[in-house]
Amino acid sequence: MVRSHILVCGGTGCTSSNSLKIIEVLEQELSKQGLAEEVKVVQTGCFGLCALGPIMIVYPEGCFYSMVQVEDIPEIVSEHLLKGRIVTRLLYEETVDQDQIKSLNDTDFYKKQVRVALRNCGVINPESIEEYIAYDGYQALAKCLLEYTPEQVIQVVSDSGLRGRGGGGFPTGRKWALTAPNKAPQKYVVCNADEGDPGAFMDRSVLEGDPHCLIEAMTIAGYAIGATKGFVYVRAEYPIAVKRLQMAIDKARKHGLLGKNIFDSGFDFDLEIRLGAGAFVCGEETALMTSIEGNRGEPRPRPPYPAVKGLYGMPTVENNVETFANIPQIILNGAEWFASMGTEKSKGTKVFALGGKIKHTGLVEIPMGTTLREIVEEIGGGIPNGKKFKAAQTGGPSGGCIPASLIDTAIDYDNLIALGCMMGSGGLIVMDEDTCMVDIAKFFLDFTVEESCGKCTPCRVGTKRLYEKIEKITNGNGTMDDIDELEELCNYIKTNSLCGLGQTAPNPVLSTLHFFRDEYIAHVKDKKCPAGVCKSLLQYFIIADKCKGCTACSRVCPVDAISGSVKKPHEIDTSKCIKCGACMEKCKFGAIVKR
């Protein structure tokens, strides 16, 4: 009889900080103390609070141990599991309230979250199909195949108001409805799991934490549009996700949940994994299909849309992982239930990957319409080190920044578009006062220049020219004309590029120009980087109050730019200084600063 369950996070964040070793040692220690029969260790998917990894929860008590190290295991086993004394020093501080243990769901990080797409992540063992089935798994599929016609399935999805979670926000039901009536010898369902947006990892968490959910949803989509074959296109950078998904597909086949005549309904469906190879443009649906066919992943002009002519020239529905992850819940709980969450035009919940300068980095799932302030200050726990919130970036290289002045914006598709941002796949990177917005624009352009596939000129040449202009500004050689030309070029690229990558590539520049124009002007006119990031614009100064006149700096300066007499404050001649930083390294009193 098992009296205790230990859930250990096996997501990429926690395995990167050694959670697999922890599981191994935990199991050894349990059998050493004779508890192997009484305590069960479960490796789950991501809990979401990656900042505190490796994470472990012990049930029935619900003790949330954070940042667990291998060395802590013997103590946890002998104290907590053998003697029943909770190891308080390892508990996540927010779950302890005056010696009482609070439920995790009452902590700031979790209490505003509503988990639909992530509902099984961190709860079940993703490698066990039985656990998924115990949590209502494959019931939605059975309901569709045995009770609904394909048209009814599409109607439910349409009524729910679900929109694509991968970027553009196209209504999922309409996509399915456009594909279903097209007659063809073969149709396909494709899942975009090529999560190329840097800083977004919700799709990976679903694949790692709840792979059967994706299989179930894709099978439902296949039934709805009349497809018998599906492909999951996964990033090769996600080895754990690929392994678990393959395992799940094999198990589903063995249980008759994939393959011929599923649930005796006469419906056949099977899935295959295809590995990506690291090309951001493959997140664009036509490029992804070209890649599955074994080619360079270049996008195709639309129309014809994939609904008519997609993979191998056949009608194809393509959705991303998070979109699919909502489907089984919508079928089980009904369209009204889903539509009751969110805002007028954005229904349901959205998963965000909180990252950057924020205390609680990790995955959060919140109803659409939650304000940025709630996300940053309450769920995210605010900015560390007492710094000030400056902006949040959403939508990755295709998105833009929301400045601190608009922190009360309710996050949904349409509000973000109105601000020149976009939902994208849901990366939400928080920036503080130490982040230079011109540098961020340069960072994203560097990315798009590298990732532009080269097929169309506006994107291939245009992004490169944009990058050069921004680089000129960050090097302190920019002029006011450059800023105007930047804007003009951005608009040109936006309107003339072939695919979504080029059409959205200028967004980071336009957005930072719009909200942080003064920073661009400071780089151009004052030759200063207000955040102190752009290296060519930094200057070294000696703080007179702190300088003891030890002469260490002037002796190490290779160009004799530092002058001053012994025991008197020194000075740096900024016209001579070559910004090597040797003086700053040498100074024992912290008297040299760069700004």
Add this chain to the structure above:
Amino acid sequence: MKKKISTIPFMGTAEQEQLLLKVIDTYHDDPSNLMTVMHEAQGIYGYLPFEVQQMIADGMNVPLEKVYGVATFYSQFSLSPKGAYNISVCLGTACYVKGSGDIFDRISERLGIGADECTQDGKFSLTACRCIGACGLAPVITVNDDVYGRLTVDDIDGILEKYND
């Protein structure tokens, strides 16, 4: 994306060739499996030199030009060998705002190599990667399969030291 092409002579063994031929044999019926074969080939040889690309082209019955086109399109395929220890620095957004750019520069300076290069002794190679999805640990680097997170520039020397055996 521009790729560095190695000048180091090809040193594939007969065993490696046998493995590759077996892979090709499994997949050669469907040309859309080209990328799968290339992934496997890179797993066998560590990179995709022209000699290997030629074997794939012959086996899959596609032009060499197409194999080369695919190999240069995707960042995961490498045309130059990796060092015994491949250091990969995450330059995704979350890591970047937490200073991974400086970390990359420090490693590059210490090893005297740039992105996609390998040290003369074949020991270290350096790559810049886009988000491994461990954003909670930002900034992150990986050395082969070891992951190092929450780094500062000052941690770099210590990490490199570990591999200096």
